[in-house]
Structure formats: C-alpha cells, structure tokens
Amino acid sequence: MCAQCGLVVAEAAVDVGPEWRVFDEREKRRVRTAPLKLVVKTDMAVKPEHGARWRRLARLHRETMHGYERRLAAIGGELKRIRECAGLPQRVAEEAESLVKRYFDLVAGFPPEVVAVAVLWTAAKVAGVPRPLEDFLRCSKADESRVRRVAWRLKEVMKLERRPGIEDYVKTLAARVNLPAAVVKAAVELLERNRRVLAGKNPWVSAAAALWLASFKKLGLLKALAEAAGTTPTSIRNAANRMRV
Numbered sequence: 297m298c299a300q301c302g303l304v305v306a307e308a309a310v311d312v313g314p315e316w317r318v319f320d321e322r323e324k325r326r327v328r329t330a331p332l333k334l335v336v337k338t339d340m341a342v343k344p345e346h347g348a349r350w351r352r353l354a355r356l357h358r359e360t361m362h363g364y365e366r367r368l369a370a371i372g373g374e375l376k377r378i379r380e381c382a383g384l385p386q387r388v389a390e391e392a393e394s395l396v397k398r399y400f401d402l403v404a405g406f407p408p409e410v411v412a413v414a415v416l417w418t419a420a421k422v423a424g425v426p427r428p429l430e431d432f433l434r435c436s437k438a439d440e441s442r443v444r445r446v447a448w449r450l451k452e453v454m455k456l457e458r459r460p461g462i463e464d465y466v467k468t469l470a471a472r473v474n475l476p477a478a479v480v481k482a483a484v485e486l487l488e489r490n491r492r493v494l495a496g497k498n499p500w501v502s503a504a505a506a507l508w509l510a511s512f513k514k515l516g517l518l519k520a521l522a523e524a525a526g527t528t529p530t531s532i533r534n535a536a537n538r539m540r541v
Contacts, residue, residue, distance in 0.1 A: 518532060
C-alpha cells in the first residue's frame with residue numbers, strides 16, 4: 297500500500313474462511329476442522345535434501361527436547377496412528393488431545409500407547425460416537441488392563457466437572473474402601489501439612505498414602521487402597537514415607 301495516496305499495490309488474502317471456534321457458551325464446537333498437534337514449537341521437520349548439517353541439528357533437537365514436550369510428542373504420534381487405523385473422525389482426535397493436555401498429570405506415568413488408546417476411547421464417548429475398546433486395541437500393543445485403569449481415572453476426574461482438589465481424591469478413595477469420615481478428615485489435614493512435599497506427585501497415590509497413615513496403617517487396607525487407586529502398594533508406601541505425620 298502506498299504511504300502517500302493509499303493505492304493498494306498488491307494484496308494476499310491468507311484465509312477468508314470462517315473462524316475455527318464458535319464463541320457461544322451454549323454451543324462449544326469447531327466450525328471447521330483443522331489438523332492439530334500436541335507439540336508445535338518443537339516440531340522440526342527435516343528432509344533429506346536439507347543436508348547432513350540440518351539432520352544432525354534435528355537429531356540434537358529431539359534428544360534435548362524438554363521431557364514434557366517429548367512426552368506430548370510421543371503421545372501425539374500414537375494418537376494420530378491409532379485414529380487413522382480405527383477410522384475415527386477428526387473431532388474425536390481433537391477431544392483426545394484436549395484430554396491429554398488437561399489431565400496430563402494423571403496419565404504421565406503410563407506408556408504413550410496406553411494413554412493414546414485410553415484417551416481416544418474416552419473421547420469417542422464424549423463426542424457421541426462410542427466404540428468398543430477392542431477396536432482400539434487391534435491398532436495398538438497396549439495392555440488392556442492398563443488402558444482401563446487410565447480410562448477409569450479420566451472418568452472419575454471428569455465426573456467432578458471442575459478441577460479436582462486433593463480432598464476430592466481422598467473422598468473418592470474413602471468411599472470405595474468404606475472408610476469413616478473421621479479418617480477422611482485426618483487424611484485431608486495430613487495432605488495439607490505436606491502439600492509442598494507432594495507437589496507434582498500422583499494425586500491418587502498421595503491420597504491413598506494419606507488415608508493409609510490416617511487409619512494408622514490398618515492391616516489389609518494398603519492392598520485395598522492400591523486397587524481402588526489403580527496403583528501398587530509399593531507406590532503408596534513410598535509416598536507415605538515422604539510425608540511428615
């Protein structure tokens with residue numbers, strides 16, 4: 297555009313299509329689909345014609361990638377592969393990517409193939425196109441029991457309809473193993489005192505450890521809490537050792 301007379305010398309319309317999202321609380325959906333990626337900043341695509349120097353740079357970049365982004369990249373690759381194999385619509389993949397980002401702390405300890413199958417299975421239900429788990433397992437080598445464990449965790453958290461606090465995990469586990477309200481209250485107080493120590497830890501394991509300590513390490517309760525939390529007695533015992541009673 298000329299700065300003197302305003303004449304438009306050349307123009308280039310990048311995109312004249314509709315916006316991706318509808319800004320309406322009653323109808324949260326995408327107007328048109330677009331390929332999404334869990335990791336964008338660290339996605340470096342290098343072709344053979346770029347030369348050996350750029351290939352070495354790309355390999356160094358992948359090796360030094362931050363653990364969180366590297367984990368997301370691995371899960372994103374599995375999501376894409378399983379979605380194409382199972383023939384799922386794009387909106388299911390978008391919902392699955394949203395679940396991974398929203399509840400990353402819950403699924404971070406599982407292999408990428410397990411997380412991908414679990415979130416796609418859950419996302420298909422949320423999107424209104426439920427599919428049997430066998431359709432996803434045929435496209436992956438993920439263990440069925442671990443997939444169901446991750447899916448159960450997602451279901452329990454999503455039912456709360458808000459970002460859960462540590463007391464929510466305590467109440468859920470206490471209800472599953474039939475613990476009294478006094479033990480729940482003592483466990484919540486114990487977690488409050490050890491909030492800094494437990495920061496970033498698995499909330500299910502922390503809640504189970506607090507309940508076990510609040511019940512004075514009741515005989516047989518450790519195994520029941522491990523089954524209810526979807527973890528192992530060793531993980532609960534290690535978390536309990538880190539707490540200050």
